[in-house]
Amino acid sequence: MKTIDTMKKEHHAPTMKDVANEAGVALGTVSKVVNGLPVGEAYRVRVEDAIKKLGYRVNVYAQDLKASKTYTVALLIPNTQIPFFASLAYQVNLALLKRSYRMLLCSTDFDSGLEQRYIELARGQKLDGIIGLTYNPDLIVDDDIPFVSIDRQFGANIPCVASDNFAGGQLAAEKLADFGCKNVAFLRIGSSLSNEPNKRKSGFENGCLARGLNYEMKILNDGDSLDEFELFFKEHMKDGRLVFDGLFCVTDSIAYSVMQILRRLGQRVPEDVQIIGYDGTRMFGDMDYICSTIVQPLPDIAEMCVDLLLQESRTGTPPLVCLPTTYAYGGTTREAGETTRNNV
Amino acid sequence: MKTIDTMKKEHHAPTMKDVANEAGVALGTVSKVVNGLPVGEAYRVRVEDAIKKLGYRVNVYAQDLKASKTYTVALLIPNTQIPFFASLAYQVNLALLKRSYRMLLCSTDFDSGLEQRYIELARGQKLDGIIGLTYNPDLIVDDDIPFVSIDRQFGANIPCVASDNFAGGQLAAEKLADFGCKNVAFLRIGSSLSNEPNKRKSGFENGCLARGLNYEMKILNDGDSLDEFELFFKEHMKDGRLVFDGLFCVTDSIAYSVMQILRRLGQRVPEDVQIIGYDGTRMFGDMDYICSTIVQPLPDIAEMCVDLLLQESRTGTPPLVCLPTTYAYGGTTREAGETTRNNV
DNA sequence: TAATTTTCATGTAACGTTTCATGAAATAAT
DNA sequence: ATTATTTCATGAAACGTTACATGAAAATTA
Numbered sequence: 027m028k029t030i031d032t033m034k035k036e037h038h039a040p041t042m043k044d045v046a047n048e049a050g051v052a053l054g055t056v057s058k059v060v061n062g063l064p065v066g067e068a069y070r071v072r073v074e075d076a077i078k079k080l081g082y083r084v085n086v087y088a089q090d091l092k093a094s095k096t097y098t099v100a101l102l103i104p105n106t107q108i109p110f111f112a113s114l115a116y117q118v119n120l121a122l123l124k125r126s127y128r129m130l131l132c133s134t135d136f137d138s139g140l141e142q143r144y145i146e147l148a149r150g151q152k153l154d155g156i157i158g159l160t161y162n163p164d165l166i167v168d169d170d171i172p173f174v175s176i177d178r179q180f181g182a183n184i185p186c187v188a189s190d191n192f193a194g195g196q197l198a199a200e201k202l203a204d205f206g207c208k209n210v211a212f213l214r215i216g217s218s219l220s221n222e223p224n225k226r227k228s229g230f231e232n233g234c235l236a237r238g239l240n241y242e243m244k245i246l247n248d249g250d251s252l253d254e255f256e257l258f259f260k261e262h263m264k265d266g267r268l269v270f271d272g273l274f275c276v277t278d279s280i281a282y283s284v285m286q287i288l289r290r291l292g293q294r295v296p297e298d299v300q301i302i303g304y305d306g307t308r309m310f311g312d313m314d315y316i317c318s319t320i321v322q323p324l325p326d327i328a329e330m331c332v333d334l335l336l337q338e339s340r341t342g343t344p345p346l347v348c349l350p351t352t353y354a355y356g357g358t359t360r361e362a363g364e365t366t367r368n369n370v
Numbered sequence: 371m372k373t374i375d376t377m378k379k380e381h382h383a384p385t386m387k388d389v390a391n392e393a394g395v396a397l398g399t400v401s402k403v404v405n406g407l408p409v410g411e412a413y414r415v416r417v418e419d420a421i422k423k424l425g426y427r428v429n430v431y432a433q434d435l436k437a438s439k440t441y442t443v444a445l446l447i448p449n450t451q452i453p454f455f456a457s458l459a460y461q462v463n464l465a466l467l468k469r470s471y472r473m474l475l476c477s478t479d480f481d482s483g484l485e486q487r488y489i490e491l492a493r494g495q496k497l498d499g500i501i502g503l504t505y506n507p508d509l510i511v512d513d514d515i516p517f518v519s520i521d522r523q524f525g526a527n528i529p530c531v532a533s534d535n536f537a538g539g540q541l542a543a544e545k546l547a548d549f550g551c552k553n554v555a556f557l558r559i560g561s562s563l564s565n566e567p568n569k570r571k572s573g574f575e576n577g578c579l580a581r582g583l584n585y586e587m588k589i590l591n592d593g594d595s596l597d598e599f600e601l602f603f604k605e606h607m608k609d610g611r612l613v614f615d616g617l618f619c620v621t622d623s624i625a626y627s628v629m630q631i632l633r634r635l636g637q638r639v640p641e642d643v644q645i646i647g648y649d650g651t652r653m654f655g656d657m658d659y660i661c662s663t664i665v666q667p668l669p670d671i672a673e674m675c676v677d678l679l680l681q682e683s684r685t686g687t688p689p690l691v692c693l694p695t696t697y698a699y700g701g702t703t704r705e706a707g708e709t710t711r712n713n714v
Numbered sequence: 715t716a717a718t719t720t721t722c723a724t725g726t727a728a729c730g731t732t733t734c735a736t737g738a739a740a741t742a743a744t
Numbered sequence: 745a746t747t748a749t750t751t752c753a754t755g756a757a758a759c760g761t762t763a764c765a766t767g768a769a770a771a772t773t774a
Binding site for chain 2: 721723724728730731
C-alpha cells in the first residue's frame with residue numbers, strides 16, 4: 027500500500043492527452059470516445075486500445091470543474107445513527123446513485139449552529155443541491171442553492187416532502203379501534219416547531235373522534251426526560267392497571283422507550299396495552315419492525331426529494347408533497363385472530 | 371428556489387478573477403488571501419472587502435483538480451441501515467471531517483459484485499482512499515489506491531483495524547462467570563471467512579476454560595435462518611428449562627434475535643438466561659444498549675482508520691491494529707447487586 | 715547617496731477535461 | 745470532371761484554481 031502523496035507522484039495517472047498521443051489522434055477525439063459520441067470506427071478502436079493499454083480513467087473532478095456541476099447532493103439530517111435517519115440516508119443515497127449523483131452525508135447532531143454551517147459549507151462546495159430534514163427553527167434557507175425540505179415547510183419557494191402525517195395519525199386511531207381499544211393516548215415529545223409531524227396528533231384526534239375512542243394527549247416539552255411519561259402513566263393507573271388500553275407514540279423511538287417504562291410498571295404489551303409507533307423502524311436491516319407502526323414510505327420519499335431537487339422545470343411544483351403511509355404489525359398490537367382480552 | 375441549471379446561468383458565481391478586478395489586485399494576491407498566506411495589510415483588506423461584497427467562495431473542485439487530490443475518502447460497508455455500520459459511518463465521517471476530508475458513503479448491500487464495482491468507481495473517481503469493511507471473499511484490493519480494512523486482514527500491505535476480538539471474547543466469558551453462570555454457549559452465524567471477528571470464539575473459549583465454565587459452540591451456516599437457534603435451544607432443554615444459564619452472541623444483532631426466540635420458548639432474560647452480545651449497539655442514538663454487550667471502541671477505530679489512511683509516512687505501519695473493548699450493562703445480565711438465582 | 719538585500723504583488727502556466735469553430739477529406743450532385 | 749455538400753478529426757480556448765518565476769518597490773547596509 028502506498029501513502030497518499032507518494033502515489034500521486036509515482037503514477038502520474040494517464041490523461042486524455044497521453045491517450046491521444048498513444049493512439050496518435052487528437053485530444054477531442056479521445057473525449058468523444060470516452061463520452062460515447064460518434065467517432066469513426068477506426069479511430070474508436072485505436073483510442074479504446076490506447077485507453078486499455080494505459081489504464082486511463084477520466085478525472086471526474088476535471089469534468090465537474092468544466093461542467094460547473096458537482097453531481098453531489100448533501101443530505102442534512104440530525105444524526106446518521108438513529109435508525110429512521112439512517113434508513114432515510116440509505117434510500118436517498120440509492121435514489122441519487124440511480125441518477126449518477128453522489129451523496130454527501132451531513133450529521134447536524136441536533137446542533138442548530140452546525141446546520142447553518144453545513145448550508146454555508148454546501149454553498150461553498152458548490153453542491154448541486156441540498157435535501158434537509160432540520161429542526162433548527164431559525165435556519166436560513168435562501169434561493170442560492172436548490173433545497174428540498176423533509177417534514178417541514180419553509181415557504182412557497184421550498185418544496186417539502188413528507189409522509190401523510192395526518193392520514194397516518196388517523197390510521198393509528200383506526201387500527202387501535204379495530205383491535206378493540208377504548209381508551210387511548212397520544213404520546214409526543216417537544217419540538218413545538220410547526221413541522222409536518224405535528225399533524226400526526228390532529229390526524230389521531232380526528233380518527234379517535236370518528237371511531238368514538240376516549241383519548242388523551244400527553245406532550246412533553248423539548249428538554250423533558252422521557253421519564254415524564256412514567257409519571258403520566260402512574261397518574262393514570264387504577265387498581266394497578268393502566269386506564270389506557272392503547273397508545274399511539276409519535277415515533278417508534280418513543281414507542282420503544284415507552285415499552286421499557288411500561289415493563290417497569292408491570293404492564294404487558296400487547297396484552298394490557300397495545301402500542302402503535304410511527305416511522306416503520308426495523309431493528310436490523312430488513313428484520314422485524316420494533317413495534318407495530320405506521321410505516322413511512324421511505325423509498326418513495328427519497329425518490330420524490332431527488333426528483334424535485336433535480337427536475338429540470340420546476341413549474342407547478344407543489345410546495346408540499348404528502349406520501350401515503352401504511353400500517354405494519356410489529357408485535358405490540360393484538361390483531362384479529364389473536365386472543366382478545368376482556369376490555370373495560 | 372431555482373432549478374439547478376437555471377441557477378448556474380443566472381448567477382455566474384464570482385471567481386477569484388472577479389474578486390481581483392473588484393479589489394484592483396492580481397489574481398495571485400486573492401489566492402494568497404483566501405489561503406491565509408502572508409499578504410500586505412492594505413491588500414488583504416481590499417481583497418477581503420471585495421470577497422464580502424461579491425459573496426465569493428472558492429470552488430473546491432478547481433482546488434481539487436489543481437491538487438490532484440479530492441479530499442474524499444470512500445467508506446465501504448455492507449449496509450448503512452444496520453445500527454453498527456451506521457454508527458461506524460458516523461464516527462468515520464466525524465474523524466474525516468476533523469481533517470477536512472469528505473466521506474463518500476457506499477452501501478455494498480452484501481453484494482460481492484457491488485463491492486468490487488465500488489472499488490473501481492473509487493479508483494475512477496480518484497478518491498484519496500478507501501476504508502472498507504467487506505465480506506466478499508475474492509475482493510481484489512491492489513496497491514492502486516490507499517486502503518484500510520476493518521475487521522479483516524488482506525495481507526502485509528493492507529493495514530487492518532479491528533476491536534480486540536480475542537480479548538472481547540475472553541471478557542464475555544469472564545463477565546458471565548462473574549455473574550454466576552456455569553453452563554454457557556457461544557452463538558454465531560456464518561461467514562466462515564477468516565476475518566477478525568472469528569477470534570471472538572477462540573477468546574470466549576479461552577475465557578471459559580480459564581474460568582471453568584462448561585461451554586458449547588453453535589455456529590450456523592451462512593445461509594441458515596436464525597430459527598436454527600430455536601431448534602438448538604429445544605435440543606438443550608431439561609424440564610422446560612434451558613440448560614444454559616449464559617449466552618454469548620457474536621453480535622448484538624444476533625443477541626436481539628435470540629432474545630425473541632427465548633421469549634417464544636418461555637425463557638426469561640436475564641432471570642433464566644443471561645445474554646452478552648458484541649458491538650455496543652444502542653437503539654436510538656445515545657440511549658440504552660439493546661443488551662449487555664462487549665462494546666467496540668468505534669470512535670477509536672474510526673480515528674485509527676483515518677490516521678492510517680492519511681498518515682504521511684507508512685513506515686512501521688502494523689498490519690493489524692487491535693483496539694481494546696469494554697463491557698457495558700444492557701439489561702440482559704444479572705450484575706452484582708441484582709437478585710441471584712439458585713443455579714443448577 | 716549609492717549599492718545591496720529583502721519583501722512581496724504580479725501575471726503566466728498548468729491541472730484534465732469539454733466545447734466549438736476550423737478546415738480537410740470524403741461523398742453526392744451536376 | 746467539377747462543384748456543392750456532408751462528415752468528422754483537429755486543436756485551441758475555457759473552466760477556477762495554485763505555484764512559481766519575475767521584477768518593482770521598500771528596507772538595509774556601506
